[in-house]
Amino acid sequence: MPLAVVTASHSPLMHTVEPRGDARNAVGSAFAQARSFAADFRPDLVVVVAPDHYNGMFYDLMPPFCVGTAAEAVGDYGTGQGRLAVDRHAAQHVVREVLAAGIDLAMSERMVVDHGFAQPLELLFGAIDAVPVVPVFVNSVAVPLGPVRRTRLLGEELGRALLALDRRVLLLGSGGLSHDPPLPTLQDASPEVAARLIAGRHPTPEERAAREGRVRDAGLAVAASKAGPRLNPDWDRAFLDLLAERRLTATDAWTNEWITDEAGNSAHEVRTWLAAYAALSVVGPYAVRSSFYRPIPEWIAGFGITMAETWRNP
Ligand SMILES: O=C(O)CCC(=O)/C=C/C=C(\O)C(=O)O
Numbered sequence: 445m446p447l448a449v450v451t452a453s454h455s456p457l458m459h460t461v462e463p464r465g466d467a468r469n470a471v472g473s474a475f476a477q478a479r480s481f482a483a484d485f486r487p488d489l490v491v492v493v494a495p496d497h498y499n500g501m502f503y504d505l506m507p508p509f510c511v512g513t514a515a516e517a518v519g520d521y522g523t524g525q526g527r528l529a530v531d532r533h534a535a536q537h538v539v540r541e542v543l544a545a546g547i548d549l550a551m552s553e554r555m556v557v558d559h560g561f562a563q564p565l566e567l568l569f570g571a572i573d574a575v576p577v578v579p580v581f582v583n584s585v586a587v588p589l590g591p592v593r594r595t596r597l598l599g600e601e602l603g604r605a606l607l608a609l610d611r612r613v614l615l616l617g618s619g620g621l622s623h624d625p626p627l628p629t630l631q632d633a634s635p636e637v638a639a640r641l642i643a644g645r646h647p648t649p650e651e652r653a654a655r656e657g658r659v660r661d662a663g664l665a666v667a668a669s670k671a672g673p674r675l676n677p678d679w680d681r682a683f684l685d686l687l688a689e690r691r692l693t694a695t696d697a698w699t700n701e702w703i704t705d706e707a708g709n710s711a712h713e714v715r716t717w718l719a720a721y722a723a724l725s726v727v728g729p730y731a732v733r734s735s736f737y738r739p740i741p742e743w744i745a746g747f748g749i750t751m752a753e754t755w756r757n758p
């Protein structure tokens with residue numbers, strides 16, 4: 445059965461910080477194109493591959509990969525709160541098949557997700573519960589991270605599992621490209637922040653507002669000062685070329701240190717794109733139908749959106 449891919453950067457600053465020039469319009473047009481691509485494809489299942497930012501996954505038990513057989517969004521950064529329309533049967537199928545293929549992944553009956561899942565769902569489908577989904581968490585933030593190759597292999601097994609379903613499946617990869625927004629690390633954390641990274645579930649509204657305020661202030665500071673954050677458009681464009689040219693295995697040689705040095709701590713979110721494209725690649729040769737890219741300093745993001753499908757899609 446056919447698979448297709450949409451990948452998109454997300455940004456916690458999209459609803460609070462106005463970027464210079466026509467960046468918001470350009471991103472809006474690219475998302476409109478992605479919406480129309482998704483509508484034309486007519487998916488009956490959307491597999492969202494996304495990271496978390498210490499809202500659902502914590503260091504008390506941090507899995508590299510996790511599939512939710514039920515999931516709820518926290519409602520951060522202006523995104524919707526509440527249950528996702530998880531297709532439980534499809535999620536269980538994915539867990540069974542991917543594990544049987546030798547890729548270890550965790551399963552959650554109560555997965556908690558944040559804007560990484562919610563924002564692209566809302567931008568593409570209008571609401572977090574508008575389409576049946578299988579949420580796939582790929583840790584891209586909480587170091588240490590496994591080798592990039594494991595994510596590519598996860599993607600391939602995900603693709604094989606999805607092919608076995610008699611469904612039209614859209615894979616939605618969320619995050620990236622080069623960027624380094626303010627995110628605490630366990631290594632450098634004060635005892636209070638460490639406690640939040642280890643088990644910071646259910647923050648008070650004041651605590652959540654303080655966290656979101658720190659990120660918003662970083663975006664506003666860029667907007668006010670014209671000082672650029674650490675983005676790497678060359679790295680981003682090279683990654684987009686790699687996807688378009690179907691050279692996914694080239695990422696096997698990437699080290700995590702190299703990714704961080706070149707593109708920033710949060711650039712590891714491109715793992716979600718890699719998993720989505722690796723899933724598509726098992727169907728056969730694919731073609732990238734559209735690729736948008738714009739460095740947007742005020743959103744602290746090398747912002748990209750791509751759409752791809754296999755040549756054989758009916
Ligand atoms: O302070 C915190 O713990 C949260 C910060 C945060 O959520 C940052 C998110 C940034 C992105 O999702 C991004 O730019 O990709």
Ligand SMILES: [Fe+2]
Nearest residue numbers: 454560619713
């Ligand atoms: Fe993110």
